[in-house]
Amino acid sequence: MTDMPSQDRMQAKKPPSRWVRMWDSDLAWSFRHSPVALVSLIVVLILVGAAVLAPVIAPTDPFNPASLNLMNGFSKPLEPNAFTGEVFILGADDQGRDIYSTILFGLRISLFVGVSAVLLAMLIGVTFGLIAGYVGGFVDSVIMRIADVQLTFPSILVAMLIFGLAKGVTPIAYRDEVAIWVLILAIGLSDWVQFARVVRSATMVERGKEYVQAAQLIGRSGGAIMLRHILPNVLSPVLVIATISLALAIIAEATLSFLGVGAPPTQPSLGTLIRIGQGFLFSGEWWILFFPAVTLLALALSVNLLGDWLRDVLNPRLR
Amino acid sequence: MTLLSVENLGVAYPTRRGNVQAVTGANLMVEPGQIHGLVGESGAGKSTLGAAIMGLIDAPGGITDGRIHLRDQSIGGLDKAAMQALRGAKISMIFQDPLTALNPLLTVGDQIVETIRQHLDLREDEARGKAIALLDRVGIGDADERIDQYPHQFSGGMRQRVVIALALCSEPDVIIADEPTTALDVSIQAQILDLVRELAREQQVGVILITHDMGVIAEITDVVTVMYRGQVVETGPTAKVLGNPDHDYTRALISAVPPPNRKMHRFELISYGGGLPKVNIDELSGGWTAPLSDGPLIVAQSLTKLFVQKRSLIPSRRRYFTAVDDVSFDIRAGEVFGLVGESGSGKSTIARMIAALYSLDGGSVHFDGEAVDRGSSATMLNSYRRQIQMIFQDPFSSLNPRMRVDAIIAEPLRHLSDLSGDEVTRRVDALLEGVGLGSAAGRRFPHEFSGGQRQRISVARALATRPRFLICDEPTSALDVSVQAQILNILKDLQEQLNLTMLFISHDLPVVRQMCDRVGVLRNGKLVELADTETLFEAPQHAYTKELLRLMPRFRTG
Structure with a gap:
């Protein structure tokens, strides 16, 4: 803190560019020196890339009935089919669908639902957390009591409740179409509480700082102070929680789909694939279940490890 | 005979951008019964020097060179266990914030008795008797009743007295006080400083008083060492250093202290280490x-x-x-x-x-x-x-x-x-x-x-x-x-x-x-x-x- 007079004038030195600064930041440095984080990120990038490029790289379109041949049913991985001679690297299911292709498309659904649900939960949770932490008093009590009540139910139960309610009010013809959106809504609404709690406590710390008073002094409104001043300063724990909840949301989606209340068979997610596969597990067709399950595991695990690493770097005290 | 001597001490913290040398070539001598002030601005390395003497440098930092002697014993390169035995027994510390230095869940008595028994071979009731005597010594009235109270029942100044009693438990030779009065109001600061001075004289303890406050230095220290950017720039009797400093930095530091006894037009800024930025x-x-x-x-x-x-x-x-x-x-x-x-x-x-x-x-x-x-x-x-x-x-x-x-x-x-x-x-x-x-x-x-x-x-x-x-x-x-x-x-x-x-x-x-x-x-x-x-x-x-x-x-x- 000692004032070094010779450094007081900073005109001579040009600030480095944004990219140089990012590469040089402690976060990037710690990332480059963490093998776990590096491997996790590579796995996540490969899976996300595969999901995004699924229509291009998938050998078959598993949802086009015309391309399906029932004779291909139950093809073993890497072995030519006894009737058609076709080879499926990860085998084929009972309908003769290529498991590899269905996984690529399933990954798409899983990731889409997971990311959207977390974004929704983040939006709701951060908004309520900011308001509760900044305004305080009665408003804070009401918001946090709602959060407490919701926490007493397992989130999967809340999600099933919302899913059931939404299903009840949708006409049968549209059910499959809206199923994905209902799923996002259900998981997002069941997950906002932890965002709200963390943001609330961080906001209460920031609210007491003098820069907030400086903004109040010039008459900024509460909303402007929350958005411009407090929000950027409470984002790092949000980032950590978002990453960890992404893994949880993907698993929640898989669980719901596995239970049959999630993604419909016409738009199968990884969870749907696992549900389909488990029927064949005991009859020896293990690959129908195994490969989607391994993909889900790899995705959830690497996202989780990334989240753990982020938490350790950004906020060692959260541990 | 010199009680504590530090010779040519260096402390460094490795970081990703190379070693940060927190202290370089520091020398320090403390005699029994002497209050030795260690003064400097933030980042001067004064607390690091104190921590190095206590063996409390946090990993990955460490002592890079130099020697520390307590009487005849070299304590610079001791391993953790030996240092732990020494710390508290021969050297103890008073921290800045009395709120965090005491365990809020234990009574004051429990904490003192435990510390006494760790260092001195005493029975429980003897230790308790000594604890009461110590609390009495540091100026806590009704010590035999207050000994069973919890830290939150004491005011800030009283808590700092308890911390001092705690530091005295083991009858140490050297006490390192790191900004002991910075968190206290001025009226309490005066009482604590008086107490420290009395104790040093009476028990023949060497006190290293780390502070940024020239007023505190002038008030109670016998000898003062001035640090700047990890180096000792000047050391000598307090009156000499404050009255007629040899080093430019000391002079700059003293000229910046607001005098309580007169109003000046402007502070006479003696710059040290480069020109001051001009205000227009x-x-x-x-x-x-x-x-x-x-x-x-x-x-x-x-x-x-x-x-x-x-x-x-x-x-x-x-x-x-x-x-x-x-x-x-x-x-x-x-x-x-x-x-x-x-x-x-x-x-x-x-x-x-x-x-x-x-x-x-x-x-x-x-x-x-x-x-x-x-x-x-x-x-x-x-x-x-x-x-x-x-x-x-x-x-x-x-x-x-x-x-x-x-x-x-x-x-x-x-x-x-x-x-x-x-x-x-x-x-x-x-x-x-x-x-x-x-x-x-x-x-x-x-x-x-x-x-x-x-x-x-x-x-x-x-x-x-x-x-x-x-x-x-x-x-x-x-x-x-x-x-x-x-x-x-x-x-x-x-x-x-x-x-x-x-x-x-x-x-x-x-x-x-x-x-x-x-x-x-x-x-x-x-x-x-x-x-x-x-x-x-x-x-x-x-x-x-x-x-x-x-x-x-x-x-x-x-």
Whole structure:
């Protein structure tokens, strides 16, 4: 803190560019020196890339009935089919669908639902957390009591409740179409509480700082102070929680789909694939279940490890 | 015979950008019964040196070279277990914050008895008897009763006495006191310093007193060592070092200490290690000066503020704490009005009430003849806000860490004035040039600046809307003394050349004497005395003011 007079004038030195600064930041440095984080990120990038490029790289379109041949049913991985001679690297299911292709498309659904649900939960949770932490008093009590009540139910139960309610009010013809959106809504609404709690406590710390008073002094409104001043300063724990909840949301989606209340068979997610596969597990067709399950595991695990690493770097005290 | 000697000690912390040498080639000698002051500004390495003697350097840091001897025994390179046995037994430590140094879950007695039994071979009841004797020794009355109380039942000063008793348990040879009175009010500081001096003499303990406060050094130390950037620059008898320093840095440091016994025009800034950044008032103000009106600019009448202590739905069961109790004063245009008081006296609350950050629970504030409070109309409030600004205490929390410096300074302009974008940019650049940081500083973030530089940014922000009235809430208490002198000089220049009216809040009496024309003394939310600065310092009327002045550490220069 000692004032070094010779450094007081900073005109001579040009600030480095944004990219140089990012590469040089402690976060990037710690990332480059963490093998776990590096491997996790590579796995996540490969899976996300595969999901995004699924229509291009998938050998078959598993949802086009015309391309399906029932004779291909139950093809073993890497072995030519006894009737058609076709080879499926990860085998084929009972309908003769290529498991590899269905996984690529399933990954798409899983990731889409997971990311959207977390974004929704983040939006709701951060908004309520900011308001509760900044305004305080009665408003804070009401918001946090709602959060407490919701926490007493397992989130999967809340999600099933919302899913059931939404299903009840949708006409049968549209059910499959809206199923994905209902799923996002259900998981997002069941997950906002932890965002709200963390943001609330961080906001209460920031609210007491003098820069907030400086903004109040010039008459900024509460909303402007929350958005411009407090929000950027409470984002790092949000980032950590978002990453960890992404893994949880993907698993929640898989669980719901596995239970049959999630993604419909016409738009199968990884969870749907696992549900389909488990029927064949005991009859020896293990690959129908195994490969989607391994993909889900790899995705959830690497996202989780990334989240753990982020938490350790950004906020060692959260541990 | 020398009790503790440190020779050529080096301490380094490895980081990803290479080793940071926190202490280089430090030498230190402590005799029994001597109080050895270790003084320096933040980052000087004085606490690191103390921690190195205790063997408390946190990994991955470590002692790189040099020797530490306690009597004849070398303790520099001891392993952890041996060091642990030594620490506490022969060397003990008094920390800055008595709140965190004690375990809140154990009674004071339990903590002392446990420590005694760890170091001395005593039975439980003997140890308890000794603990009571120790508490009695450090000036805690009814020691045999208070020994069974918990730390929260003690006041801050009493807690620090307990910490001292704890440090004495093992009958150590050396005590390292790291800023032992920095967290305490001035009246308690004097008592603790007296106690430390008595104990050192009586028990023939060598005390290393680490502090940034020249007043404390002058008050109780026998020998002083001055550190700067990890190096010892000067060491010698206190009177010699303070009265006739050999080293330029010591001279610069001493010249920056505000003298309590006279008012200076400006601090004589002796720069050390490079030129000081120039402040350009014309650039800051763009030639603007506040219009001087006759009579008072601010009239505060019977200000009262209650804080809720116990909430309840039923109004009769709510309990309130009166933070500010019927305080009235006025501030004339162009004057610097000071408010002094110890922590909890309500001085910051009054500042926030005048700034319309807090609502008033009683009384009124008039600015230039018009009543202002949080309930006033938005146009009225905004015009008021344009004319008042505030400089906060902590330069680390008063600037939003996620905003660029130019955005921070521009915010009041964007919100309160109708300047165009270009004009705002030009004004911000001029302000940054004016406070001596240069306009390129605007593209950086606050964490890239030191405490003093950040406080300059705060000054630039406060002046952006060209206010007539500036509230300074302890603007220098978080700063090093040499930086404090620079900031105080800037504030004085501004005040004189721009006709600014100021409310200056501080707990530091010498600083108040330098800055203020009139001073109000607050105690427990009440204004006990209000007088011209010179009258107040030379002929205080109220008993409390007299007491405050008597306890002020005496450090006279010139």
